[in-house]
Amino acid sequence: MYFEYQSFRSFKVNTEPQFTIAQNEGLNEEAEAESENPQKRLAYEMDMLKDPSTGKIPFDIRHKELSYVRELNQIERNNIRSSAAGISQTNASPFVNYGPFNIGGRTRALAIDVTDEDILIAGGISGGVWRSTDQGTTWTRTTNFDQIPSVTTIVQDKRTGKTTNWYYATGENIGNSVSETGAFYLGDGIYKSTNGGVSWSLLAGTATNSVTTLGKFSLVNKIAIDYSNQSETEIYVAGLSKIYRTVDDFQTVTTVLGIPNTGFNSADIAIATDGTIVASIPNKSSNGTNPEEGIFISPDGITWTSITLPAGWPSSFRRVELAFDPHDENFFYALGETFLYKYDRSTSTWTTLTDNINVNEESVQGFDAQGGYNLEVAVHPGNQNTVYVGGTNLLRSPNGFTTATDRKHIGGYTGTGTAGPYANHHPDIHTLSFLPSDAKKMFTGSDGGIHKTNDNTASTVVWSSLNNGYVTSQFYTVDLYRGDRGDNQIIGGMQDNGTWALFQNDPTSSWIQAYGGDGAFSAISYNALYASAQEGQMGRFELVDNTYQASEDISPSDDDEEFLFINPFIVDRVNQDRMYVAAKGKIYYTYDIRENPGKGEWEEINGTGITSQPVSALATSVQPEGVLYFGTTTGRLQKISNTKEITTVENISASNLPQNASITSIAVDPRDANRVFVTFGNYGIISVWMSEDGGQTWSSISGNLEENANGSGNGSSVRSIEILPNGASGEKVFVGTSTGLYMTSSLNGASTVWTQQAPNIIGNSIVIMVKVRPIDGKVIAATHGSGVFVGYYDTGFNPEINYSIEGESRAVIRANQSFNQGQGFAFKWFKDGVEITGQTGAELVVTATGTYKCQVTDQLGPVAFTNEVSFDFDVVAGIDDEPFNENVQVSPNPSNSIFNINLDVAYATGFNYSIYNSNGIQVVTGKKEFYNTEERFQVNLGSMPDGLYILNVDNDKRRDVIKLLKQSN
Numbered sequence: 001m002y003f004e005y006q007s008f009r010s011f012k013v014n015t016e017p018q019f020t021i022a023q024n025e026g027l028n029e030e031a032e033a034e035s036e037n038p039q040k041r042l043a044y045e046m047d048m049l050k051d052p053s054t055g056k057i058p059f060d061i062r063h064k065e066l067s068y069v070r071e072l073n074q075i076e077r078n079n080i081r082s083s084a085a086g087i088s089q090t091n092a093s094p095f096v097n098y099g100p101f102n103i104g105g106r107t108r109a110l111a112i113d114v115t116d117e118d119i120l121i122a123g124g125i126s127g128g129v130w131r132s133t134d135q136g137t138t139w140t141r142t143t144n145f146d147q148i149p150s151v152t153t154i155v156q157d158k159r160t161g162k163t164t165n166w167y168y169a170t171g172e173n174i175g176n177s178v179s180e181t182g183a184f185y186l187g188d189g190i191y192k193s194t195n196g197g198v199s200w201s202l203l204a205g206t207a208t209n210s211v212t213t214l215g216k217f218s219l220v221n222k223i224a225i226d227y228s229n230q231s232e233t234e235i236y237v238a239g240l241s242k243i244y245r246t247v248d249d250f251q252t253v254t255t256v257l258g259i260p261n262t263g264f265n266s267a268d269i270a271i272a273t274d275g276t277i278v279a280s281i282p283n284k285s286s287n288g289t290n291p292e293e294g295i296f297i298s299p300d301g302i303t304w305t306s307i308t309l310p311a312g313w314p315s316s317f318r319r320v321e322l323a324f325d326p327h328d329e330n331f332f333y334a335l336g337e338t339f340l341y342k343y344d345r346s347t348s349t350w351t352t353l354t355d356n357i358n359v360n361e362e363s364v365q366g367f368d369a370q371g372g373y374n375l376e377v378a379v380h381p382g383n384q385n386t387v388y389v390g391g392t393n394l395l396r397s398p399n400g401f402t403t404a405t406d407r408k409h410i411g412g413y414t415g416t417g418t419a420g421p422y423a424n425h426h427p428d429i430h431t432l433s434f435l436p437s438d439a440k441k442m443f444t445g446s447d448g449g450i451h452k453t454n455d456n457t458a459s460t461v462v463w464s465s466l467n468n469g470y471v472t473s474q475f476y477t478v479d480l481y482r483g484d485r486g487d488n489q490i491i492g493g494m495q496d497n498g499t500w501a502l503f504q505n506d507p508t509s510s511w512i513q514a515y516g517g518d519g520a521f522s523a524i525s526y527n528a529l530y531a532s533a534q535e536g537q538m539g540r541f542e543l544v545d546n547t548y549q550a551s552e553d554i555s556p557s558d559d560d561e562e563f564l565f566i567n568p569f570i571v572d573r574v575n576q577d578r579m580y581v582a583a584k585g586k587i588y589y590t591y592d593i594r595e596n597p598g599k600g601e602w603e604e605i606n607g608t609g610i611t612s613q614p615v616s617a618l619a620t621s622v623q624p625e626g627v628l629y630f631g632t633t634t635g636r637l638q639k640i641s642n643t644k645e646i647t648t649v650e651n652i653s654a655s656n657l658p659q660n661a662s663i664t665s666i667a668v669d670p671r672d673a674n675r676v677f678v679t680f681g682n683y684g685i686i687s688v689w690m691s692e693d694g695g696q697t698w699s700s701i702s703g704n705l706e707e708n709a710n711g712s713g714n715g716s717s718v719r720s721i722e723i724l725p726n727g728a729s730g731e732k733v734f735v736g737t738s739t740g741l742y743m744t745s746s747l748n749g750a751s752t753v754w755t756q757q758a759p760n761i762i763g764n765s766i767v768i769m770v771k772v773r774p775i776d777g778k779v780i781a782a783t784h785g786s787g788v789f790v791g792y793y794d795t796g797f798n799p800e801i802n803y804s805i806e807g808e809s810r811a812v813i814r815a816n817q818s819f820n821q822g823q824g825f826a827f828k829w830f831k832d833g834v835e836i837t838g839q840t841g842a843e844l845v846v847t848a849t850g851t852y853k854c855q856v857t858d859q860l861g862p863v864a865f866t867n868e869v870s871f872d873f874d875v876v877a878g879i880d881d882e883p884f885n886e887n888v889q890v891s892p893n894p895s896n897s898i899f900n901i902n903l904d905v906a907y908a909t910g911f912n913y914s915i916y917n918s919n920g921i922q923v924v925t926g927k928k929e930f931y932n933t934e935e936r937f938q939v940n941l942g943s944m945p946d947g948l949y950i951l952n953v954d955n956d957k958r959r960d961v962i963k964l965l966k967q968s969n
Contacts, residue, residue: 014842015819018503019547019548020546020548021513021541022541022550023513023550039371040534040535047662048664048682049682049717050682050683051682051684051685052660052661053684054684058683058714059186061186061683061714062738063208066146066148068713068715069740069764072704073759093791095762096789096790097507097786098787099471099507099787100473101471101507101508102467102511103467103511104124104450104466104470104472105449105473105494105495105497106124106428107431108152108172109129109151109431109445110123110445111155111156111433113163114436115163117135118133122154122470123151123154124151126150126474126784127149127471127473128147128149128151129141129142129154129197129200132466137468139470142197145760147200148170149170149785150171150172151168152169152187152221153222153223155224158225164194164196165193166193167190167193168200169190169223171217171218173219173240173264173265173266186218187219189202189206190217190220190250192249203250205246205250205252206250216237219239219266220237221238221268222238222267226271226275229247232247233249236256236271236301240263240265240266240267241261241287242257242261242267242281243255243279245302256301257298258281258292260292261291261292263282264285265281265282265283265284265285265293266319266372270324271324272329275300275301276298276329277301278295278297278307279295279298280295280296280321281294282319282320283317284317284319292306294306295307295334297345310352313339314338317339318337319336319372320336321335321336321377322334322377324379331343331345333387336369336372337369337375339359340356340357341353353400356401358395363427364418365409366395367392368391368393370392374427374428376390376429376432380434381436382440383439385400387401388432391428392427392428392429393412393415393422394422394425394444395407395408395410396408409422411425411463412426412428413427419516421448424462424463425444425446426447428446428447428496434456439456441455442456448496449467449472451466452466471787472785473495474494474497474785475783476493477522477566477768477769478490478782479491479492479524480524481525482573483526483800483817486776486820488502488505489502489524490502491514491529492522493522494518495518495519497519498517498519499515499522499531500514514529515532517533517534520532521566521567526576527576527594527804528542529543534565536555537553538555539551557588557600561584562584563584564614564633567582568581568582568618569581569582573802574620574803574867574869575803575804577593578592581602582615582618582630583615585611587618589646590603608638608649610632610638613632616633616664617666619665619666619667621673622668622800622867623671624868626641626642627642627643628643629678629695630666631663632663635658637678637695639652650695652691656698661682662681662682663678663681664679664681664718664719665721665769666678666721667721669725670725670800670867673694674693676694677733678698679719680718683715686700686706687702687711687715687716688701688718688721688735690747699749701744701747702718703749703753705718716737717738718735719735719767722771722772724779724793724795725798726798727796730795730796731745731747732744732745732793733745734781735770736781737766738767740757740758740763740767741757741770758789762781762789765786767783768784774798774800775800776792778790778792799816800815800816801815801816801852801867802814803869810845810846811845812844813844813845813846814842815827815843815856816842817842822859825858825859827839827840827854827856827857828854829852829853829854830852831919831921839921844921845922846871846920846921847921847922848871848921849873850871850919851870853869854866873920885961888960889901889902894965895941895965896968897942898938898939898940899940900937901938901962904958906955906957907933907955907958908930909957910927910931912955913926913928913951913953913954915941915952916952917947918948923944924939939951939964945966946968947965949966
């Protein structure tokens with residue numbers, strides 16, 4: 001073999017690999033095994049949002065914070081109009097929604113247009129209203145981003161001449177006290193469309209005007225229209241422990257049932273074709289003195305009669321869904337969280353069917369309503385005996401659940417008793433709709449969006465996803481690979497939809513699933529994807545030949561009480577084989593995640609002074625590396641100044657920081673480890689803080705994000721912060737909030753002015769997390785209900801390096817690469833401030849002690865140095881302290897160019913080789929597939945500087961380390 005080292009300078013553009021993920025059912029099943037727990041999720045969100053002074057989320061805060069944002073945006077528009085400079089462009093390209101195109105979010109509302117079966121109208125619980133004109137092949141969002149997106153119920157006026165009129169309601173009560181956790185989910189009344197769902201407007205008579213108490217339509221479970229009334233538009237609304245009636249399009253509203261009630265229970269209503277109405281009012285939350293609760297019936301919606309409940313009906317019940325039998329409306333079904341009954345109006349008798357629905361606390365099989373979170377019952381329009389019950393799973397009975405033997409599991413989880421979704425379907429069923437012309441065709445709305453079957457009576461029901469651009473997914477987290485310009489990888493965790501990744505620069509490309517469960521924190525490093533699920537479940541996917549291969553479960557502990565519901569972890573920004581995992585009262589860490597540590601194999605950072613406080617945010621530094629900041633759900637901030645040798649944990653909490661508030665994110669300036677930013681998610685406090693001395697002192701930079709200087713009022717909840725350097729000293733700082741994405745390029749303490757980004761694209765969506773990439777100005781905003789948005793900003797040139805340790809005395813340093821044509825990079829490497837001759841690649845292999853950095857030249861013009869990394873190796877050259885082999889014949893040696901080397905027969909099957917200079921820098925690497933021992937292995941170092949070089953040769957049988965002395969004549 002002949003190898004010649006070439007020294008040249010050129011701009012390099014790499015071809016981006018076509019990544020994919022190898023599916024691992026074992027890891028997915030582990031994550032799915034613990035299905036979504038709405039109560040735990042709400043408790044997690046409660047801690048993040050509640051006002052520390054009251055312990056509650058402010059009433060109607062969603063409505064109030066949106067009103068405040070509208071005022072801010074109007075002030076901004078007025079300032080622009082009065083400015084001679086006009087509008088300045090802040091981002092290089094507009095934000096684009098990147099889906100997930102093939103994943104839907106929690107859907108409680110779904111209806112088919114009675115005049116055109118191709119028209120579907122659906123509502124995501126935090127994603128607004130969507131309309132399809134081709135039965136789910138494509139979708140268009142028809143609500144604006146400044147309208148409340150919490151859609152719970154949709155109904156069409158099906159009367160002749162009225163069919164273009166549609167109504168939807170907002171505000172979801174999912175079981176917890178509205179005065180506490182549920183307050184964030186309050187709606188804003190009833191919306192109406194007069195053009196078939198193409199656009200919507202809020203009905204003034206239903207708007208929530210109170211700032212201290214609930215309005216009638218703050219939380220709505222159901223809207224229903226009495227189609228038998230041809231002279232009036234008679235509409236009923238099932239709200240909190242009450243039933244409301246209007247006949248004048250909500251100009252006036254009458255409470256017709258539950259007048260004395262004070263509880264926070266989700267009522268329900270169903271209307272027969274003759275105008276008979278049945279209603280349920282639960283009592284899990286006390287309805288006060290002399291309440292009206294239970295099951296009621298009325299011939300006209302004005303006069304109501306209580307139906308005596310049957311023996312076995314629970315004394316306390318949270319939610320009951322009602323459905324008439326369309327074949328004989330003398331019968332209706334009542335489905336609760338632990339029971340199913342059928343009522344016969346003609347005989348005033350109940351039939352108990354509970355034993356036949358397999359009430360089960362194991363969500364993966366049988367009927368589990370999860371406390372009333374998912375609940376639906378319906379009779380097949382084409383067969384009176386076929387009845388469907390929805391909980392976590394979808395069950396079907398051919399005899400109205402009068403027996404258990406013929407019950408069939410047809411959706412949700414697999415039905416085999418193991419975790420994982422039913423093929424092309426999703427758990428947690430909220431609504432069912434049948435195609436009027438062919439009732440075998442059925443649509444479901446679930447936590448996974450919208451699905452359709454062409455035969456709901458088949459022995460094995462086959463489903464297809466209609467999540468084709470129905471972008472309603474609810475992200476918790478997102479990440480991108482920071483290393484390379486033009487890299488398209490995005491990964492994110494979503495509520496009850498697992499963790500998925502996108503590898504294409506195409507908004508309509510399908511995302512690929514990596515992990516199940518409730519998708520939690522995720523990350524991308526130089527050689528792996530990381531995904532997690534609720535309460536600390538974690539998996540690693542190692543990159544092998546452009547495929548991310550699932551490795552072992554890397555969860556630090558199997559005690560889920562140690563972790564938050566959505567539990568943070570981070571990969572070190574510089575040494576990307578280091579990982580830190582948040583826990584209660586401590587941090588788990590490993591110096592080499594490549595070893596796939598499992599339960600009991602992680603190191604722990606204890607003695608932090610946070611006892612049982614959950615760690616809620618972590619961040620590491622870039623320049624210099626090795627500083628770790630972390631904070632808790634109670635507002636305590638800590639710092640470790642040297643993660644290479646963890647000896648002390650410093651408390652950097654300050655008296656002026658919010659107390660008993662949840663830290664939602666931490667960001668460290670990649671140019672200066674002492675510049676650190678912290679956000680708090682709670683309402684009623686100052687949310688955004690900054691330190692320029694490593695946490696010794698803190699100052700507010702919340703500015704106009706707060707309505708009042710002390711943090712009170714109707715300012716947004718701040719969830720995430722990121723800093724995008726703009727050259728040596730400038731910057732763009734982004735925050736993700738409950739009312740959208742904001743940015744400032746001029747920090748000015750408490751007077752900082754934040755500007756909403758992409759107001760007509762991202763709008764007031766809840767931006768749960770922001771990620772940036774300094775090398776190309778890429779910004780990703782993940783929302784809780786509207787998917788992921790990607791944009792690019794013009795910034796200065798900001799290259800970075802990261803590294804991995806290979807053995808005890810070798811490291812591989814990586815600079816940014818470019819995948820953009822015409823935007824390549826050229827590289828110069830430096831050790832201890834001196835250029836390393838001949839090193840022009842994007843990677844540098846080092847074995848010598850010293851401080852390294854890279855000068856990167858952009859083909860577009862800019863030149864900049866990266867951050868620095870330092871190593872303290874025990875040996876200057878060689879691999880893993882291997883001794884030199886003085887017995888290998890090299891001729892000539894010294895040589896001015898070519899070295900002829902006689903290698904052992906053990907290398908006949910091939911070998912790897914690498915050459916290092918006297919500074920320990922790898923200058924040559926390669927592989928020989930076959931070696932003929934009658935020939936000699938040749939290396940040509942003629943173009944390299946004189947000096948000592950070390951040749952390492954190895955395969956699975958032998959290793960030799962050989963000295964080569966390059967010496968010119």
